[in-house]
Amino acid sequence: MQENLSENIIEVKNLVRNFKEIKAVRDITFCVKKGESFAFLGPNGAGKTTTIRMLTTLLEPTSGDITLNSFNAHKNPNETRHSFGIVFQDPSLDTELTAYENMYIHAVLYGLKKEIYIKRIEELMKMVELWDRKDDLVKNFSGGMKRRLEIARGLLHHPKVLFLDEPTIGLDPQTRNYMWNYIKELREKEGLTVFFTTHYMEEVDKNADQIAIIDHGIIVAQGKSEDLKRKTNTTNLEDAFLALTGKDIRESFGSDGANRMKMWHGKR
Amino acid sequence: MERDNINIMIIYILWLRQIKRYLRSKSRLIGSLGQPVLFLVALGFGFGPIYAKAGGGNYIQFLAPGIIAMSILFTAIFAGIEVIWDKQFGFLKETLVAPVSRITIMFGRTLGGATVATIQGLIVFIITLCIGFRPASFWGAILSIVIMFLVAMLFTALGTAIASRLEDMQGFQLIMNFLVMPIFFLSGALFPTIGLPEALTIITRIDPLSYGVDALHNVLSGVSGFGLGLDLAVLSVLVVIITIIGAWQFSKIEI
Numbered sequence: 001m002q003e004n005l006s007e008n009i010i011e012v013k014n015l016v017r018n019f020k021e022i023k024a025v026r027d028i029t030f031c032v033k034k035g036e037s038f039a040f041l042g043p044n045g046a047g048k049t050t051t052i053r054m055l056t057t058l059l060e061p062t063s064g065d066i067t068l069n070s071f072n073a074h075k076n077p078n079e080t081r082h083s084f085g086i087v088f089q090d091p092s093l094d095t096e097l098t099a100y101e102n103m104y105i106h107a108v109l110y111g112l113k114k115e116i117y118i119k120r121i122e123e124l125m126k127m128v129e130l131w132d133r134k135d136d137l138v139k140n141f142s143g144g145m146k147r148r149l150e151i152a153r154g155l156l157h158h159p160k161v162l163f164l165d166e167p168t169i170g171l172d173p174q175t176r177n178y179m180w181n182y183i184k185e186l187r188e189k190e191g192l193t194v195f196f197t198t199h200y201m202e203e204v205d206k207n208a209d210q211i212a213i214i215d216h217g218i219i220v221a222q223g224k225s226e227d228l229k230r231k232t233n234t235t236n237l238e239d240a241f242l243a244l245t246g247k248d249i250r251e252s253f254g255s256d257g258a259n260r261m262k263m264w265h266g267k268r
Numbered sequence: 269m270e271r272d273n274i275n276i277m278i279i280y281i282l283w284l285r286q287i288k289r290y291l292r293s294k295s296r297l298i299g300s301l302g303q304p305v306l307f308l309v310a311l312g313f314g315f316g317p318i319y320a321k322a323g324g325g326n327y328i329q330f331l332a333p334g335i336i337a338m339s340i341l342f343t344a345i346f347a348g349i350e351v352i353w354d355k356q357f358g359f360l361k362e363t364l365v366a367p368v369s370r371i372t373i374m375f376g377r378t379l380g381g382a383t384v385a386t387i388q389g390l391i392v393f394i395i396t397l398c399i400g401f402r403p404a405s406f407w408g409a410i411l412s413i414v415i416m417f418l419v420a421m422l423f424t425a426l427g428t429a430i431a432s433r434l435e436d437m438q439g440f441q442l443i444m445n446f447l448v449m450p451i452f453f454l455s456g457a458l459f460p461t462i463g464l465p466e467a468l469t470i471i472t473r474i475d476p477l478s479y480g481v482d483a484l485h486n487v488l489s490g491v492s493g494f495g496l497g498l499d500l501a502v503l504s505v506l507v508v509i510i511t512i513i514g515a516w517q518f519s520k521i522e523i
Contacts (some may be wrong), residue, residue, distance in 0.1 A: 056365050058523060077367075081365055090358050091357075092360075093358070093359065093362070096288075096293070097285065104281075106362070108278055109366035111274040111277075111367070
């Protein structure tokens with residue numbers, strides 16, 4: 001750990017979050033390097049989404065520190081918010097508005113100047129191949145189109161970090177493939193840092209530089225895909241994941257996990 | 269200065285969003301006119317003869333401002349409650365991760381909701397003109413728009429404050445039956461509040477909509493209960509207080 005600190009774009013120190021008596025995240029510490037693609041994995045209810053909500057300032061930690069792009073998420077929420085873009089697990093578009101209007105609102109919310117956002121919106125919407133549908137209401141879009149629009153929107157203010165919370169859930173292989181290629185291109189071109197969660201292990205193997213696995217609110221393993229396989233003596237990441245987190249299905253096992261599932265139900 | 273401009277733009281864009289959503293949902297626009305028209309026609313013409321016999325004069329003259337207030341109340345509360353939709357369908361997250369203070373967001377959407385409710389009130393106003401209502405004076409009609417907007421702000425902020433505390437729409441029925449309906453029925457929108465049983469008099473005095481209805485009666489029908497000064501003072505103070513409470517509740521939302 002002797003690289004200088006500015007190399008880390010995200011630093012999480014002793015992060016804890018309790019929901020009443022339930023400990024959703026219990027003391028996690030990790031760093032994400034600039035330009036890295038970081039996969040944050042874990043079974044349902046392990047604390048992934050809670051962590052992302054804290055990293056993106058939607059939720060106050062019970063204790064611990066988050067530094068993102070050298071801003072403290074608690075003390076400088078607005079600077080922190082300028083530094084990241086996010087694609088949520090569930091769509092967060094206004095479906096009664098057009099694709100362009102959704103982009104436009106985002107540009108205004110982030111205080112972009114007109115001469116900048118006019119150009120960028122066109123650029124990004126062309127990149128995700130939605131420019132010819134820009135005046136259609138989002139409610140008429142397919143799941144894949146909505147996801148593409150959300151990615152374009154998340155990038156509109158040129159964030160340093162892009163959070164993707166299960167971005168490929170419910171998408172067909174074509175769209176998944178397209179999306180990852182696009183993100184890879186962005187990383188190479190812009191040096192964008194990507195922090196993502198997913199349940200598809202082959203996606204992780206292909207797209208992640210670093211992996212952290214969280215279970216029951218603590219990080220149980222961290223490293224490259226090969227490290228995790230070697231450590232668990234397995235040949236593929238899915239087996240490594242199962243070896244690290246167990247084979248029990250979370251809803252039906254463990255009072256703690258069950259409670260947490262109740263928390264999550266409908267309230268991710 | 270720069271920051272102020274950005275905040276004004278943000279309030280404007282969130283205001284515009286509410287207006288666009290309203291104008292685009294034609295079914296909502298038309299559907300929400302059904303109730304006031306029904307009330308005006310059924311009650312207005314139904315109770316008209318009895319009201320006249322009792323010496324009250326033309327019931328439509330009395331009822332119209334009350335029905336305008338009703339349509340504003342319902343539209344405004346609904347516009348506030350829409351926060352729950354945004355919670356469930358996700359758009360709220362987009363605004364909450366943006367580098368904008370929650371107060372600005374709340375204020376923008378409340379202004380938008382209140383504008384929509386005021387437009388709704390104006391449409392009902394035009395309908396009342398069609399069925400025979402005649403405002404007391406031209407300037408009274410102009411002043412009524414200000415009163416409509418105050419009432420709209422008050423109840424949009426109230427709806428926002430309530431919705432900020434709710435997880436889903438399951439509590440909506442409860443709010444309609446135990447808050448919105450009583451506010452409407454006990455406001456003097458349908459009957460004069462003079463000479464009521466004492467308990468009811470007290471309740472009508474507590475009901476914030478009473479002051480809106482009274483103010484509208486004042487400027488549109490030329491009859492006054494509390495006096496226009498008191499009405500406007502109560503409405504303005506309540507708008508400030510409820511907006512602050514609404515902003516405070518909104519800023520506590522965790523999703």
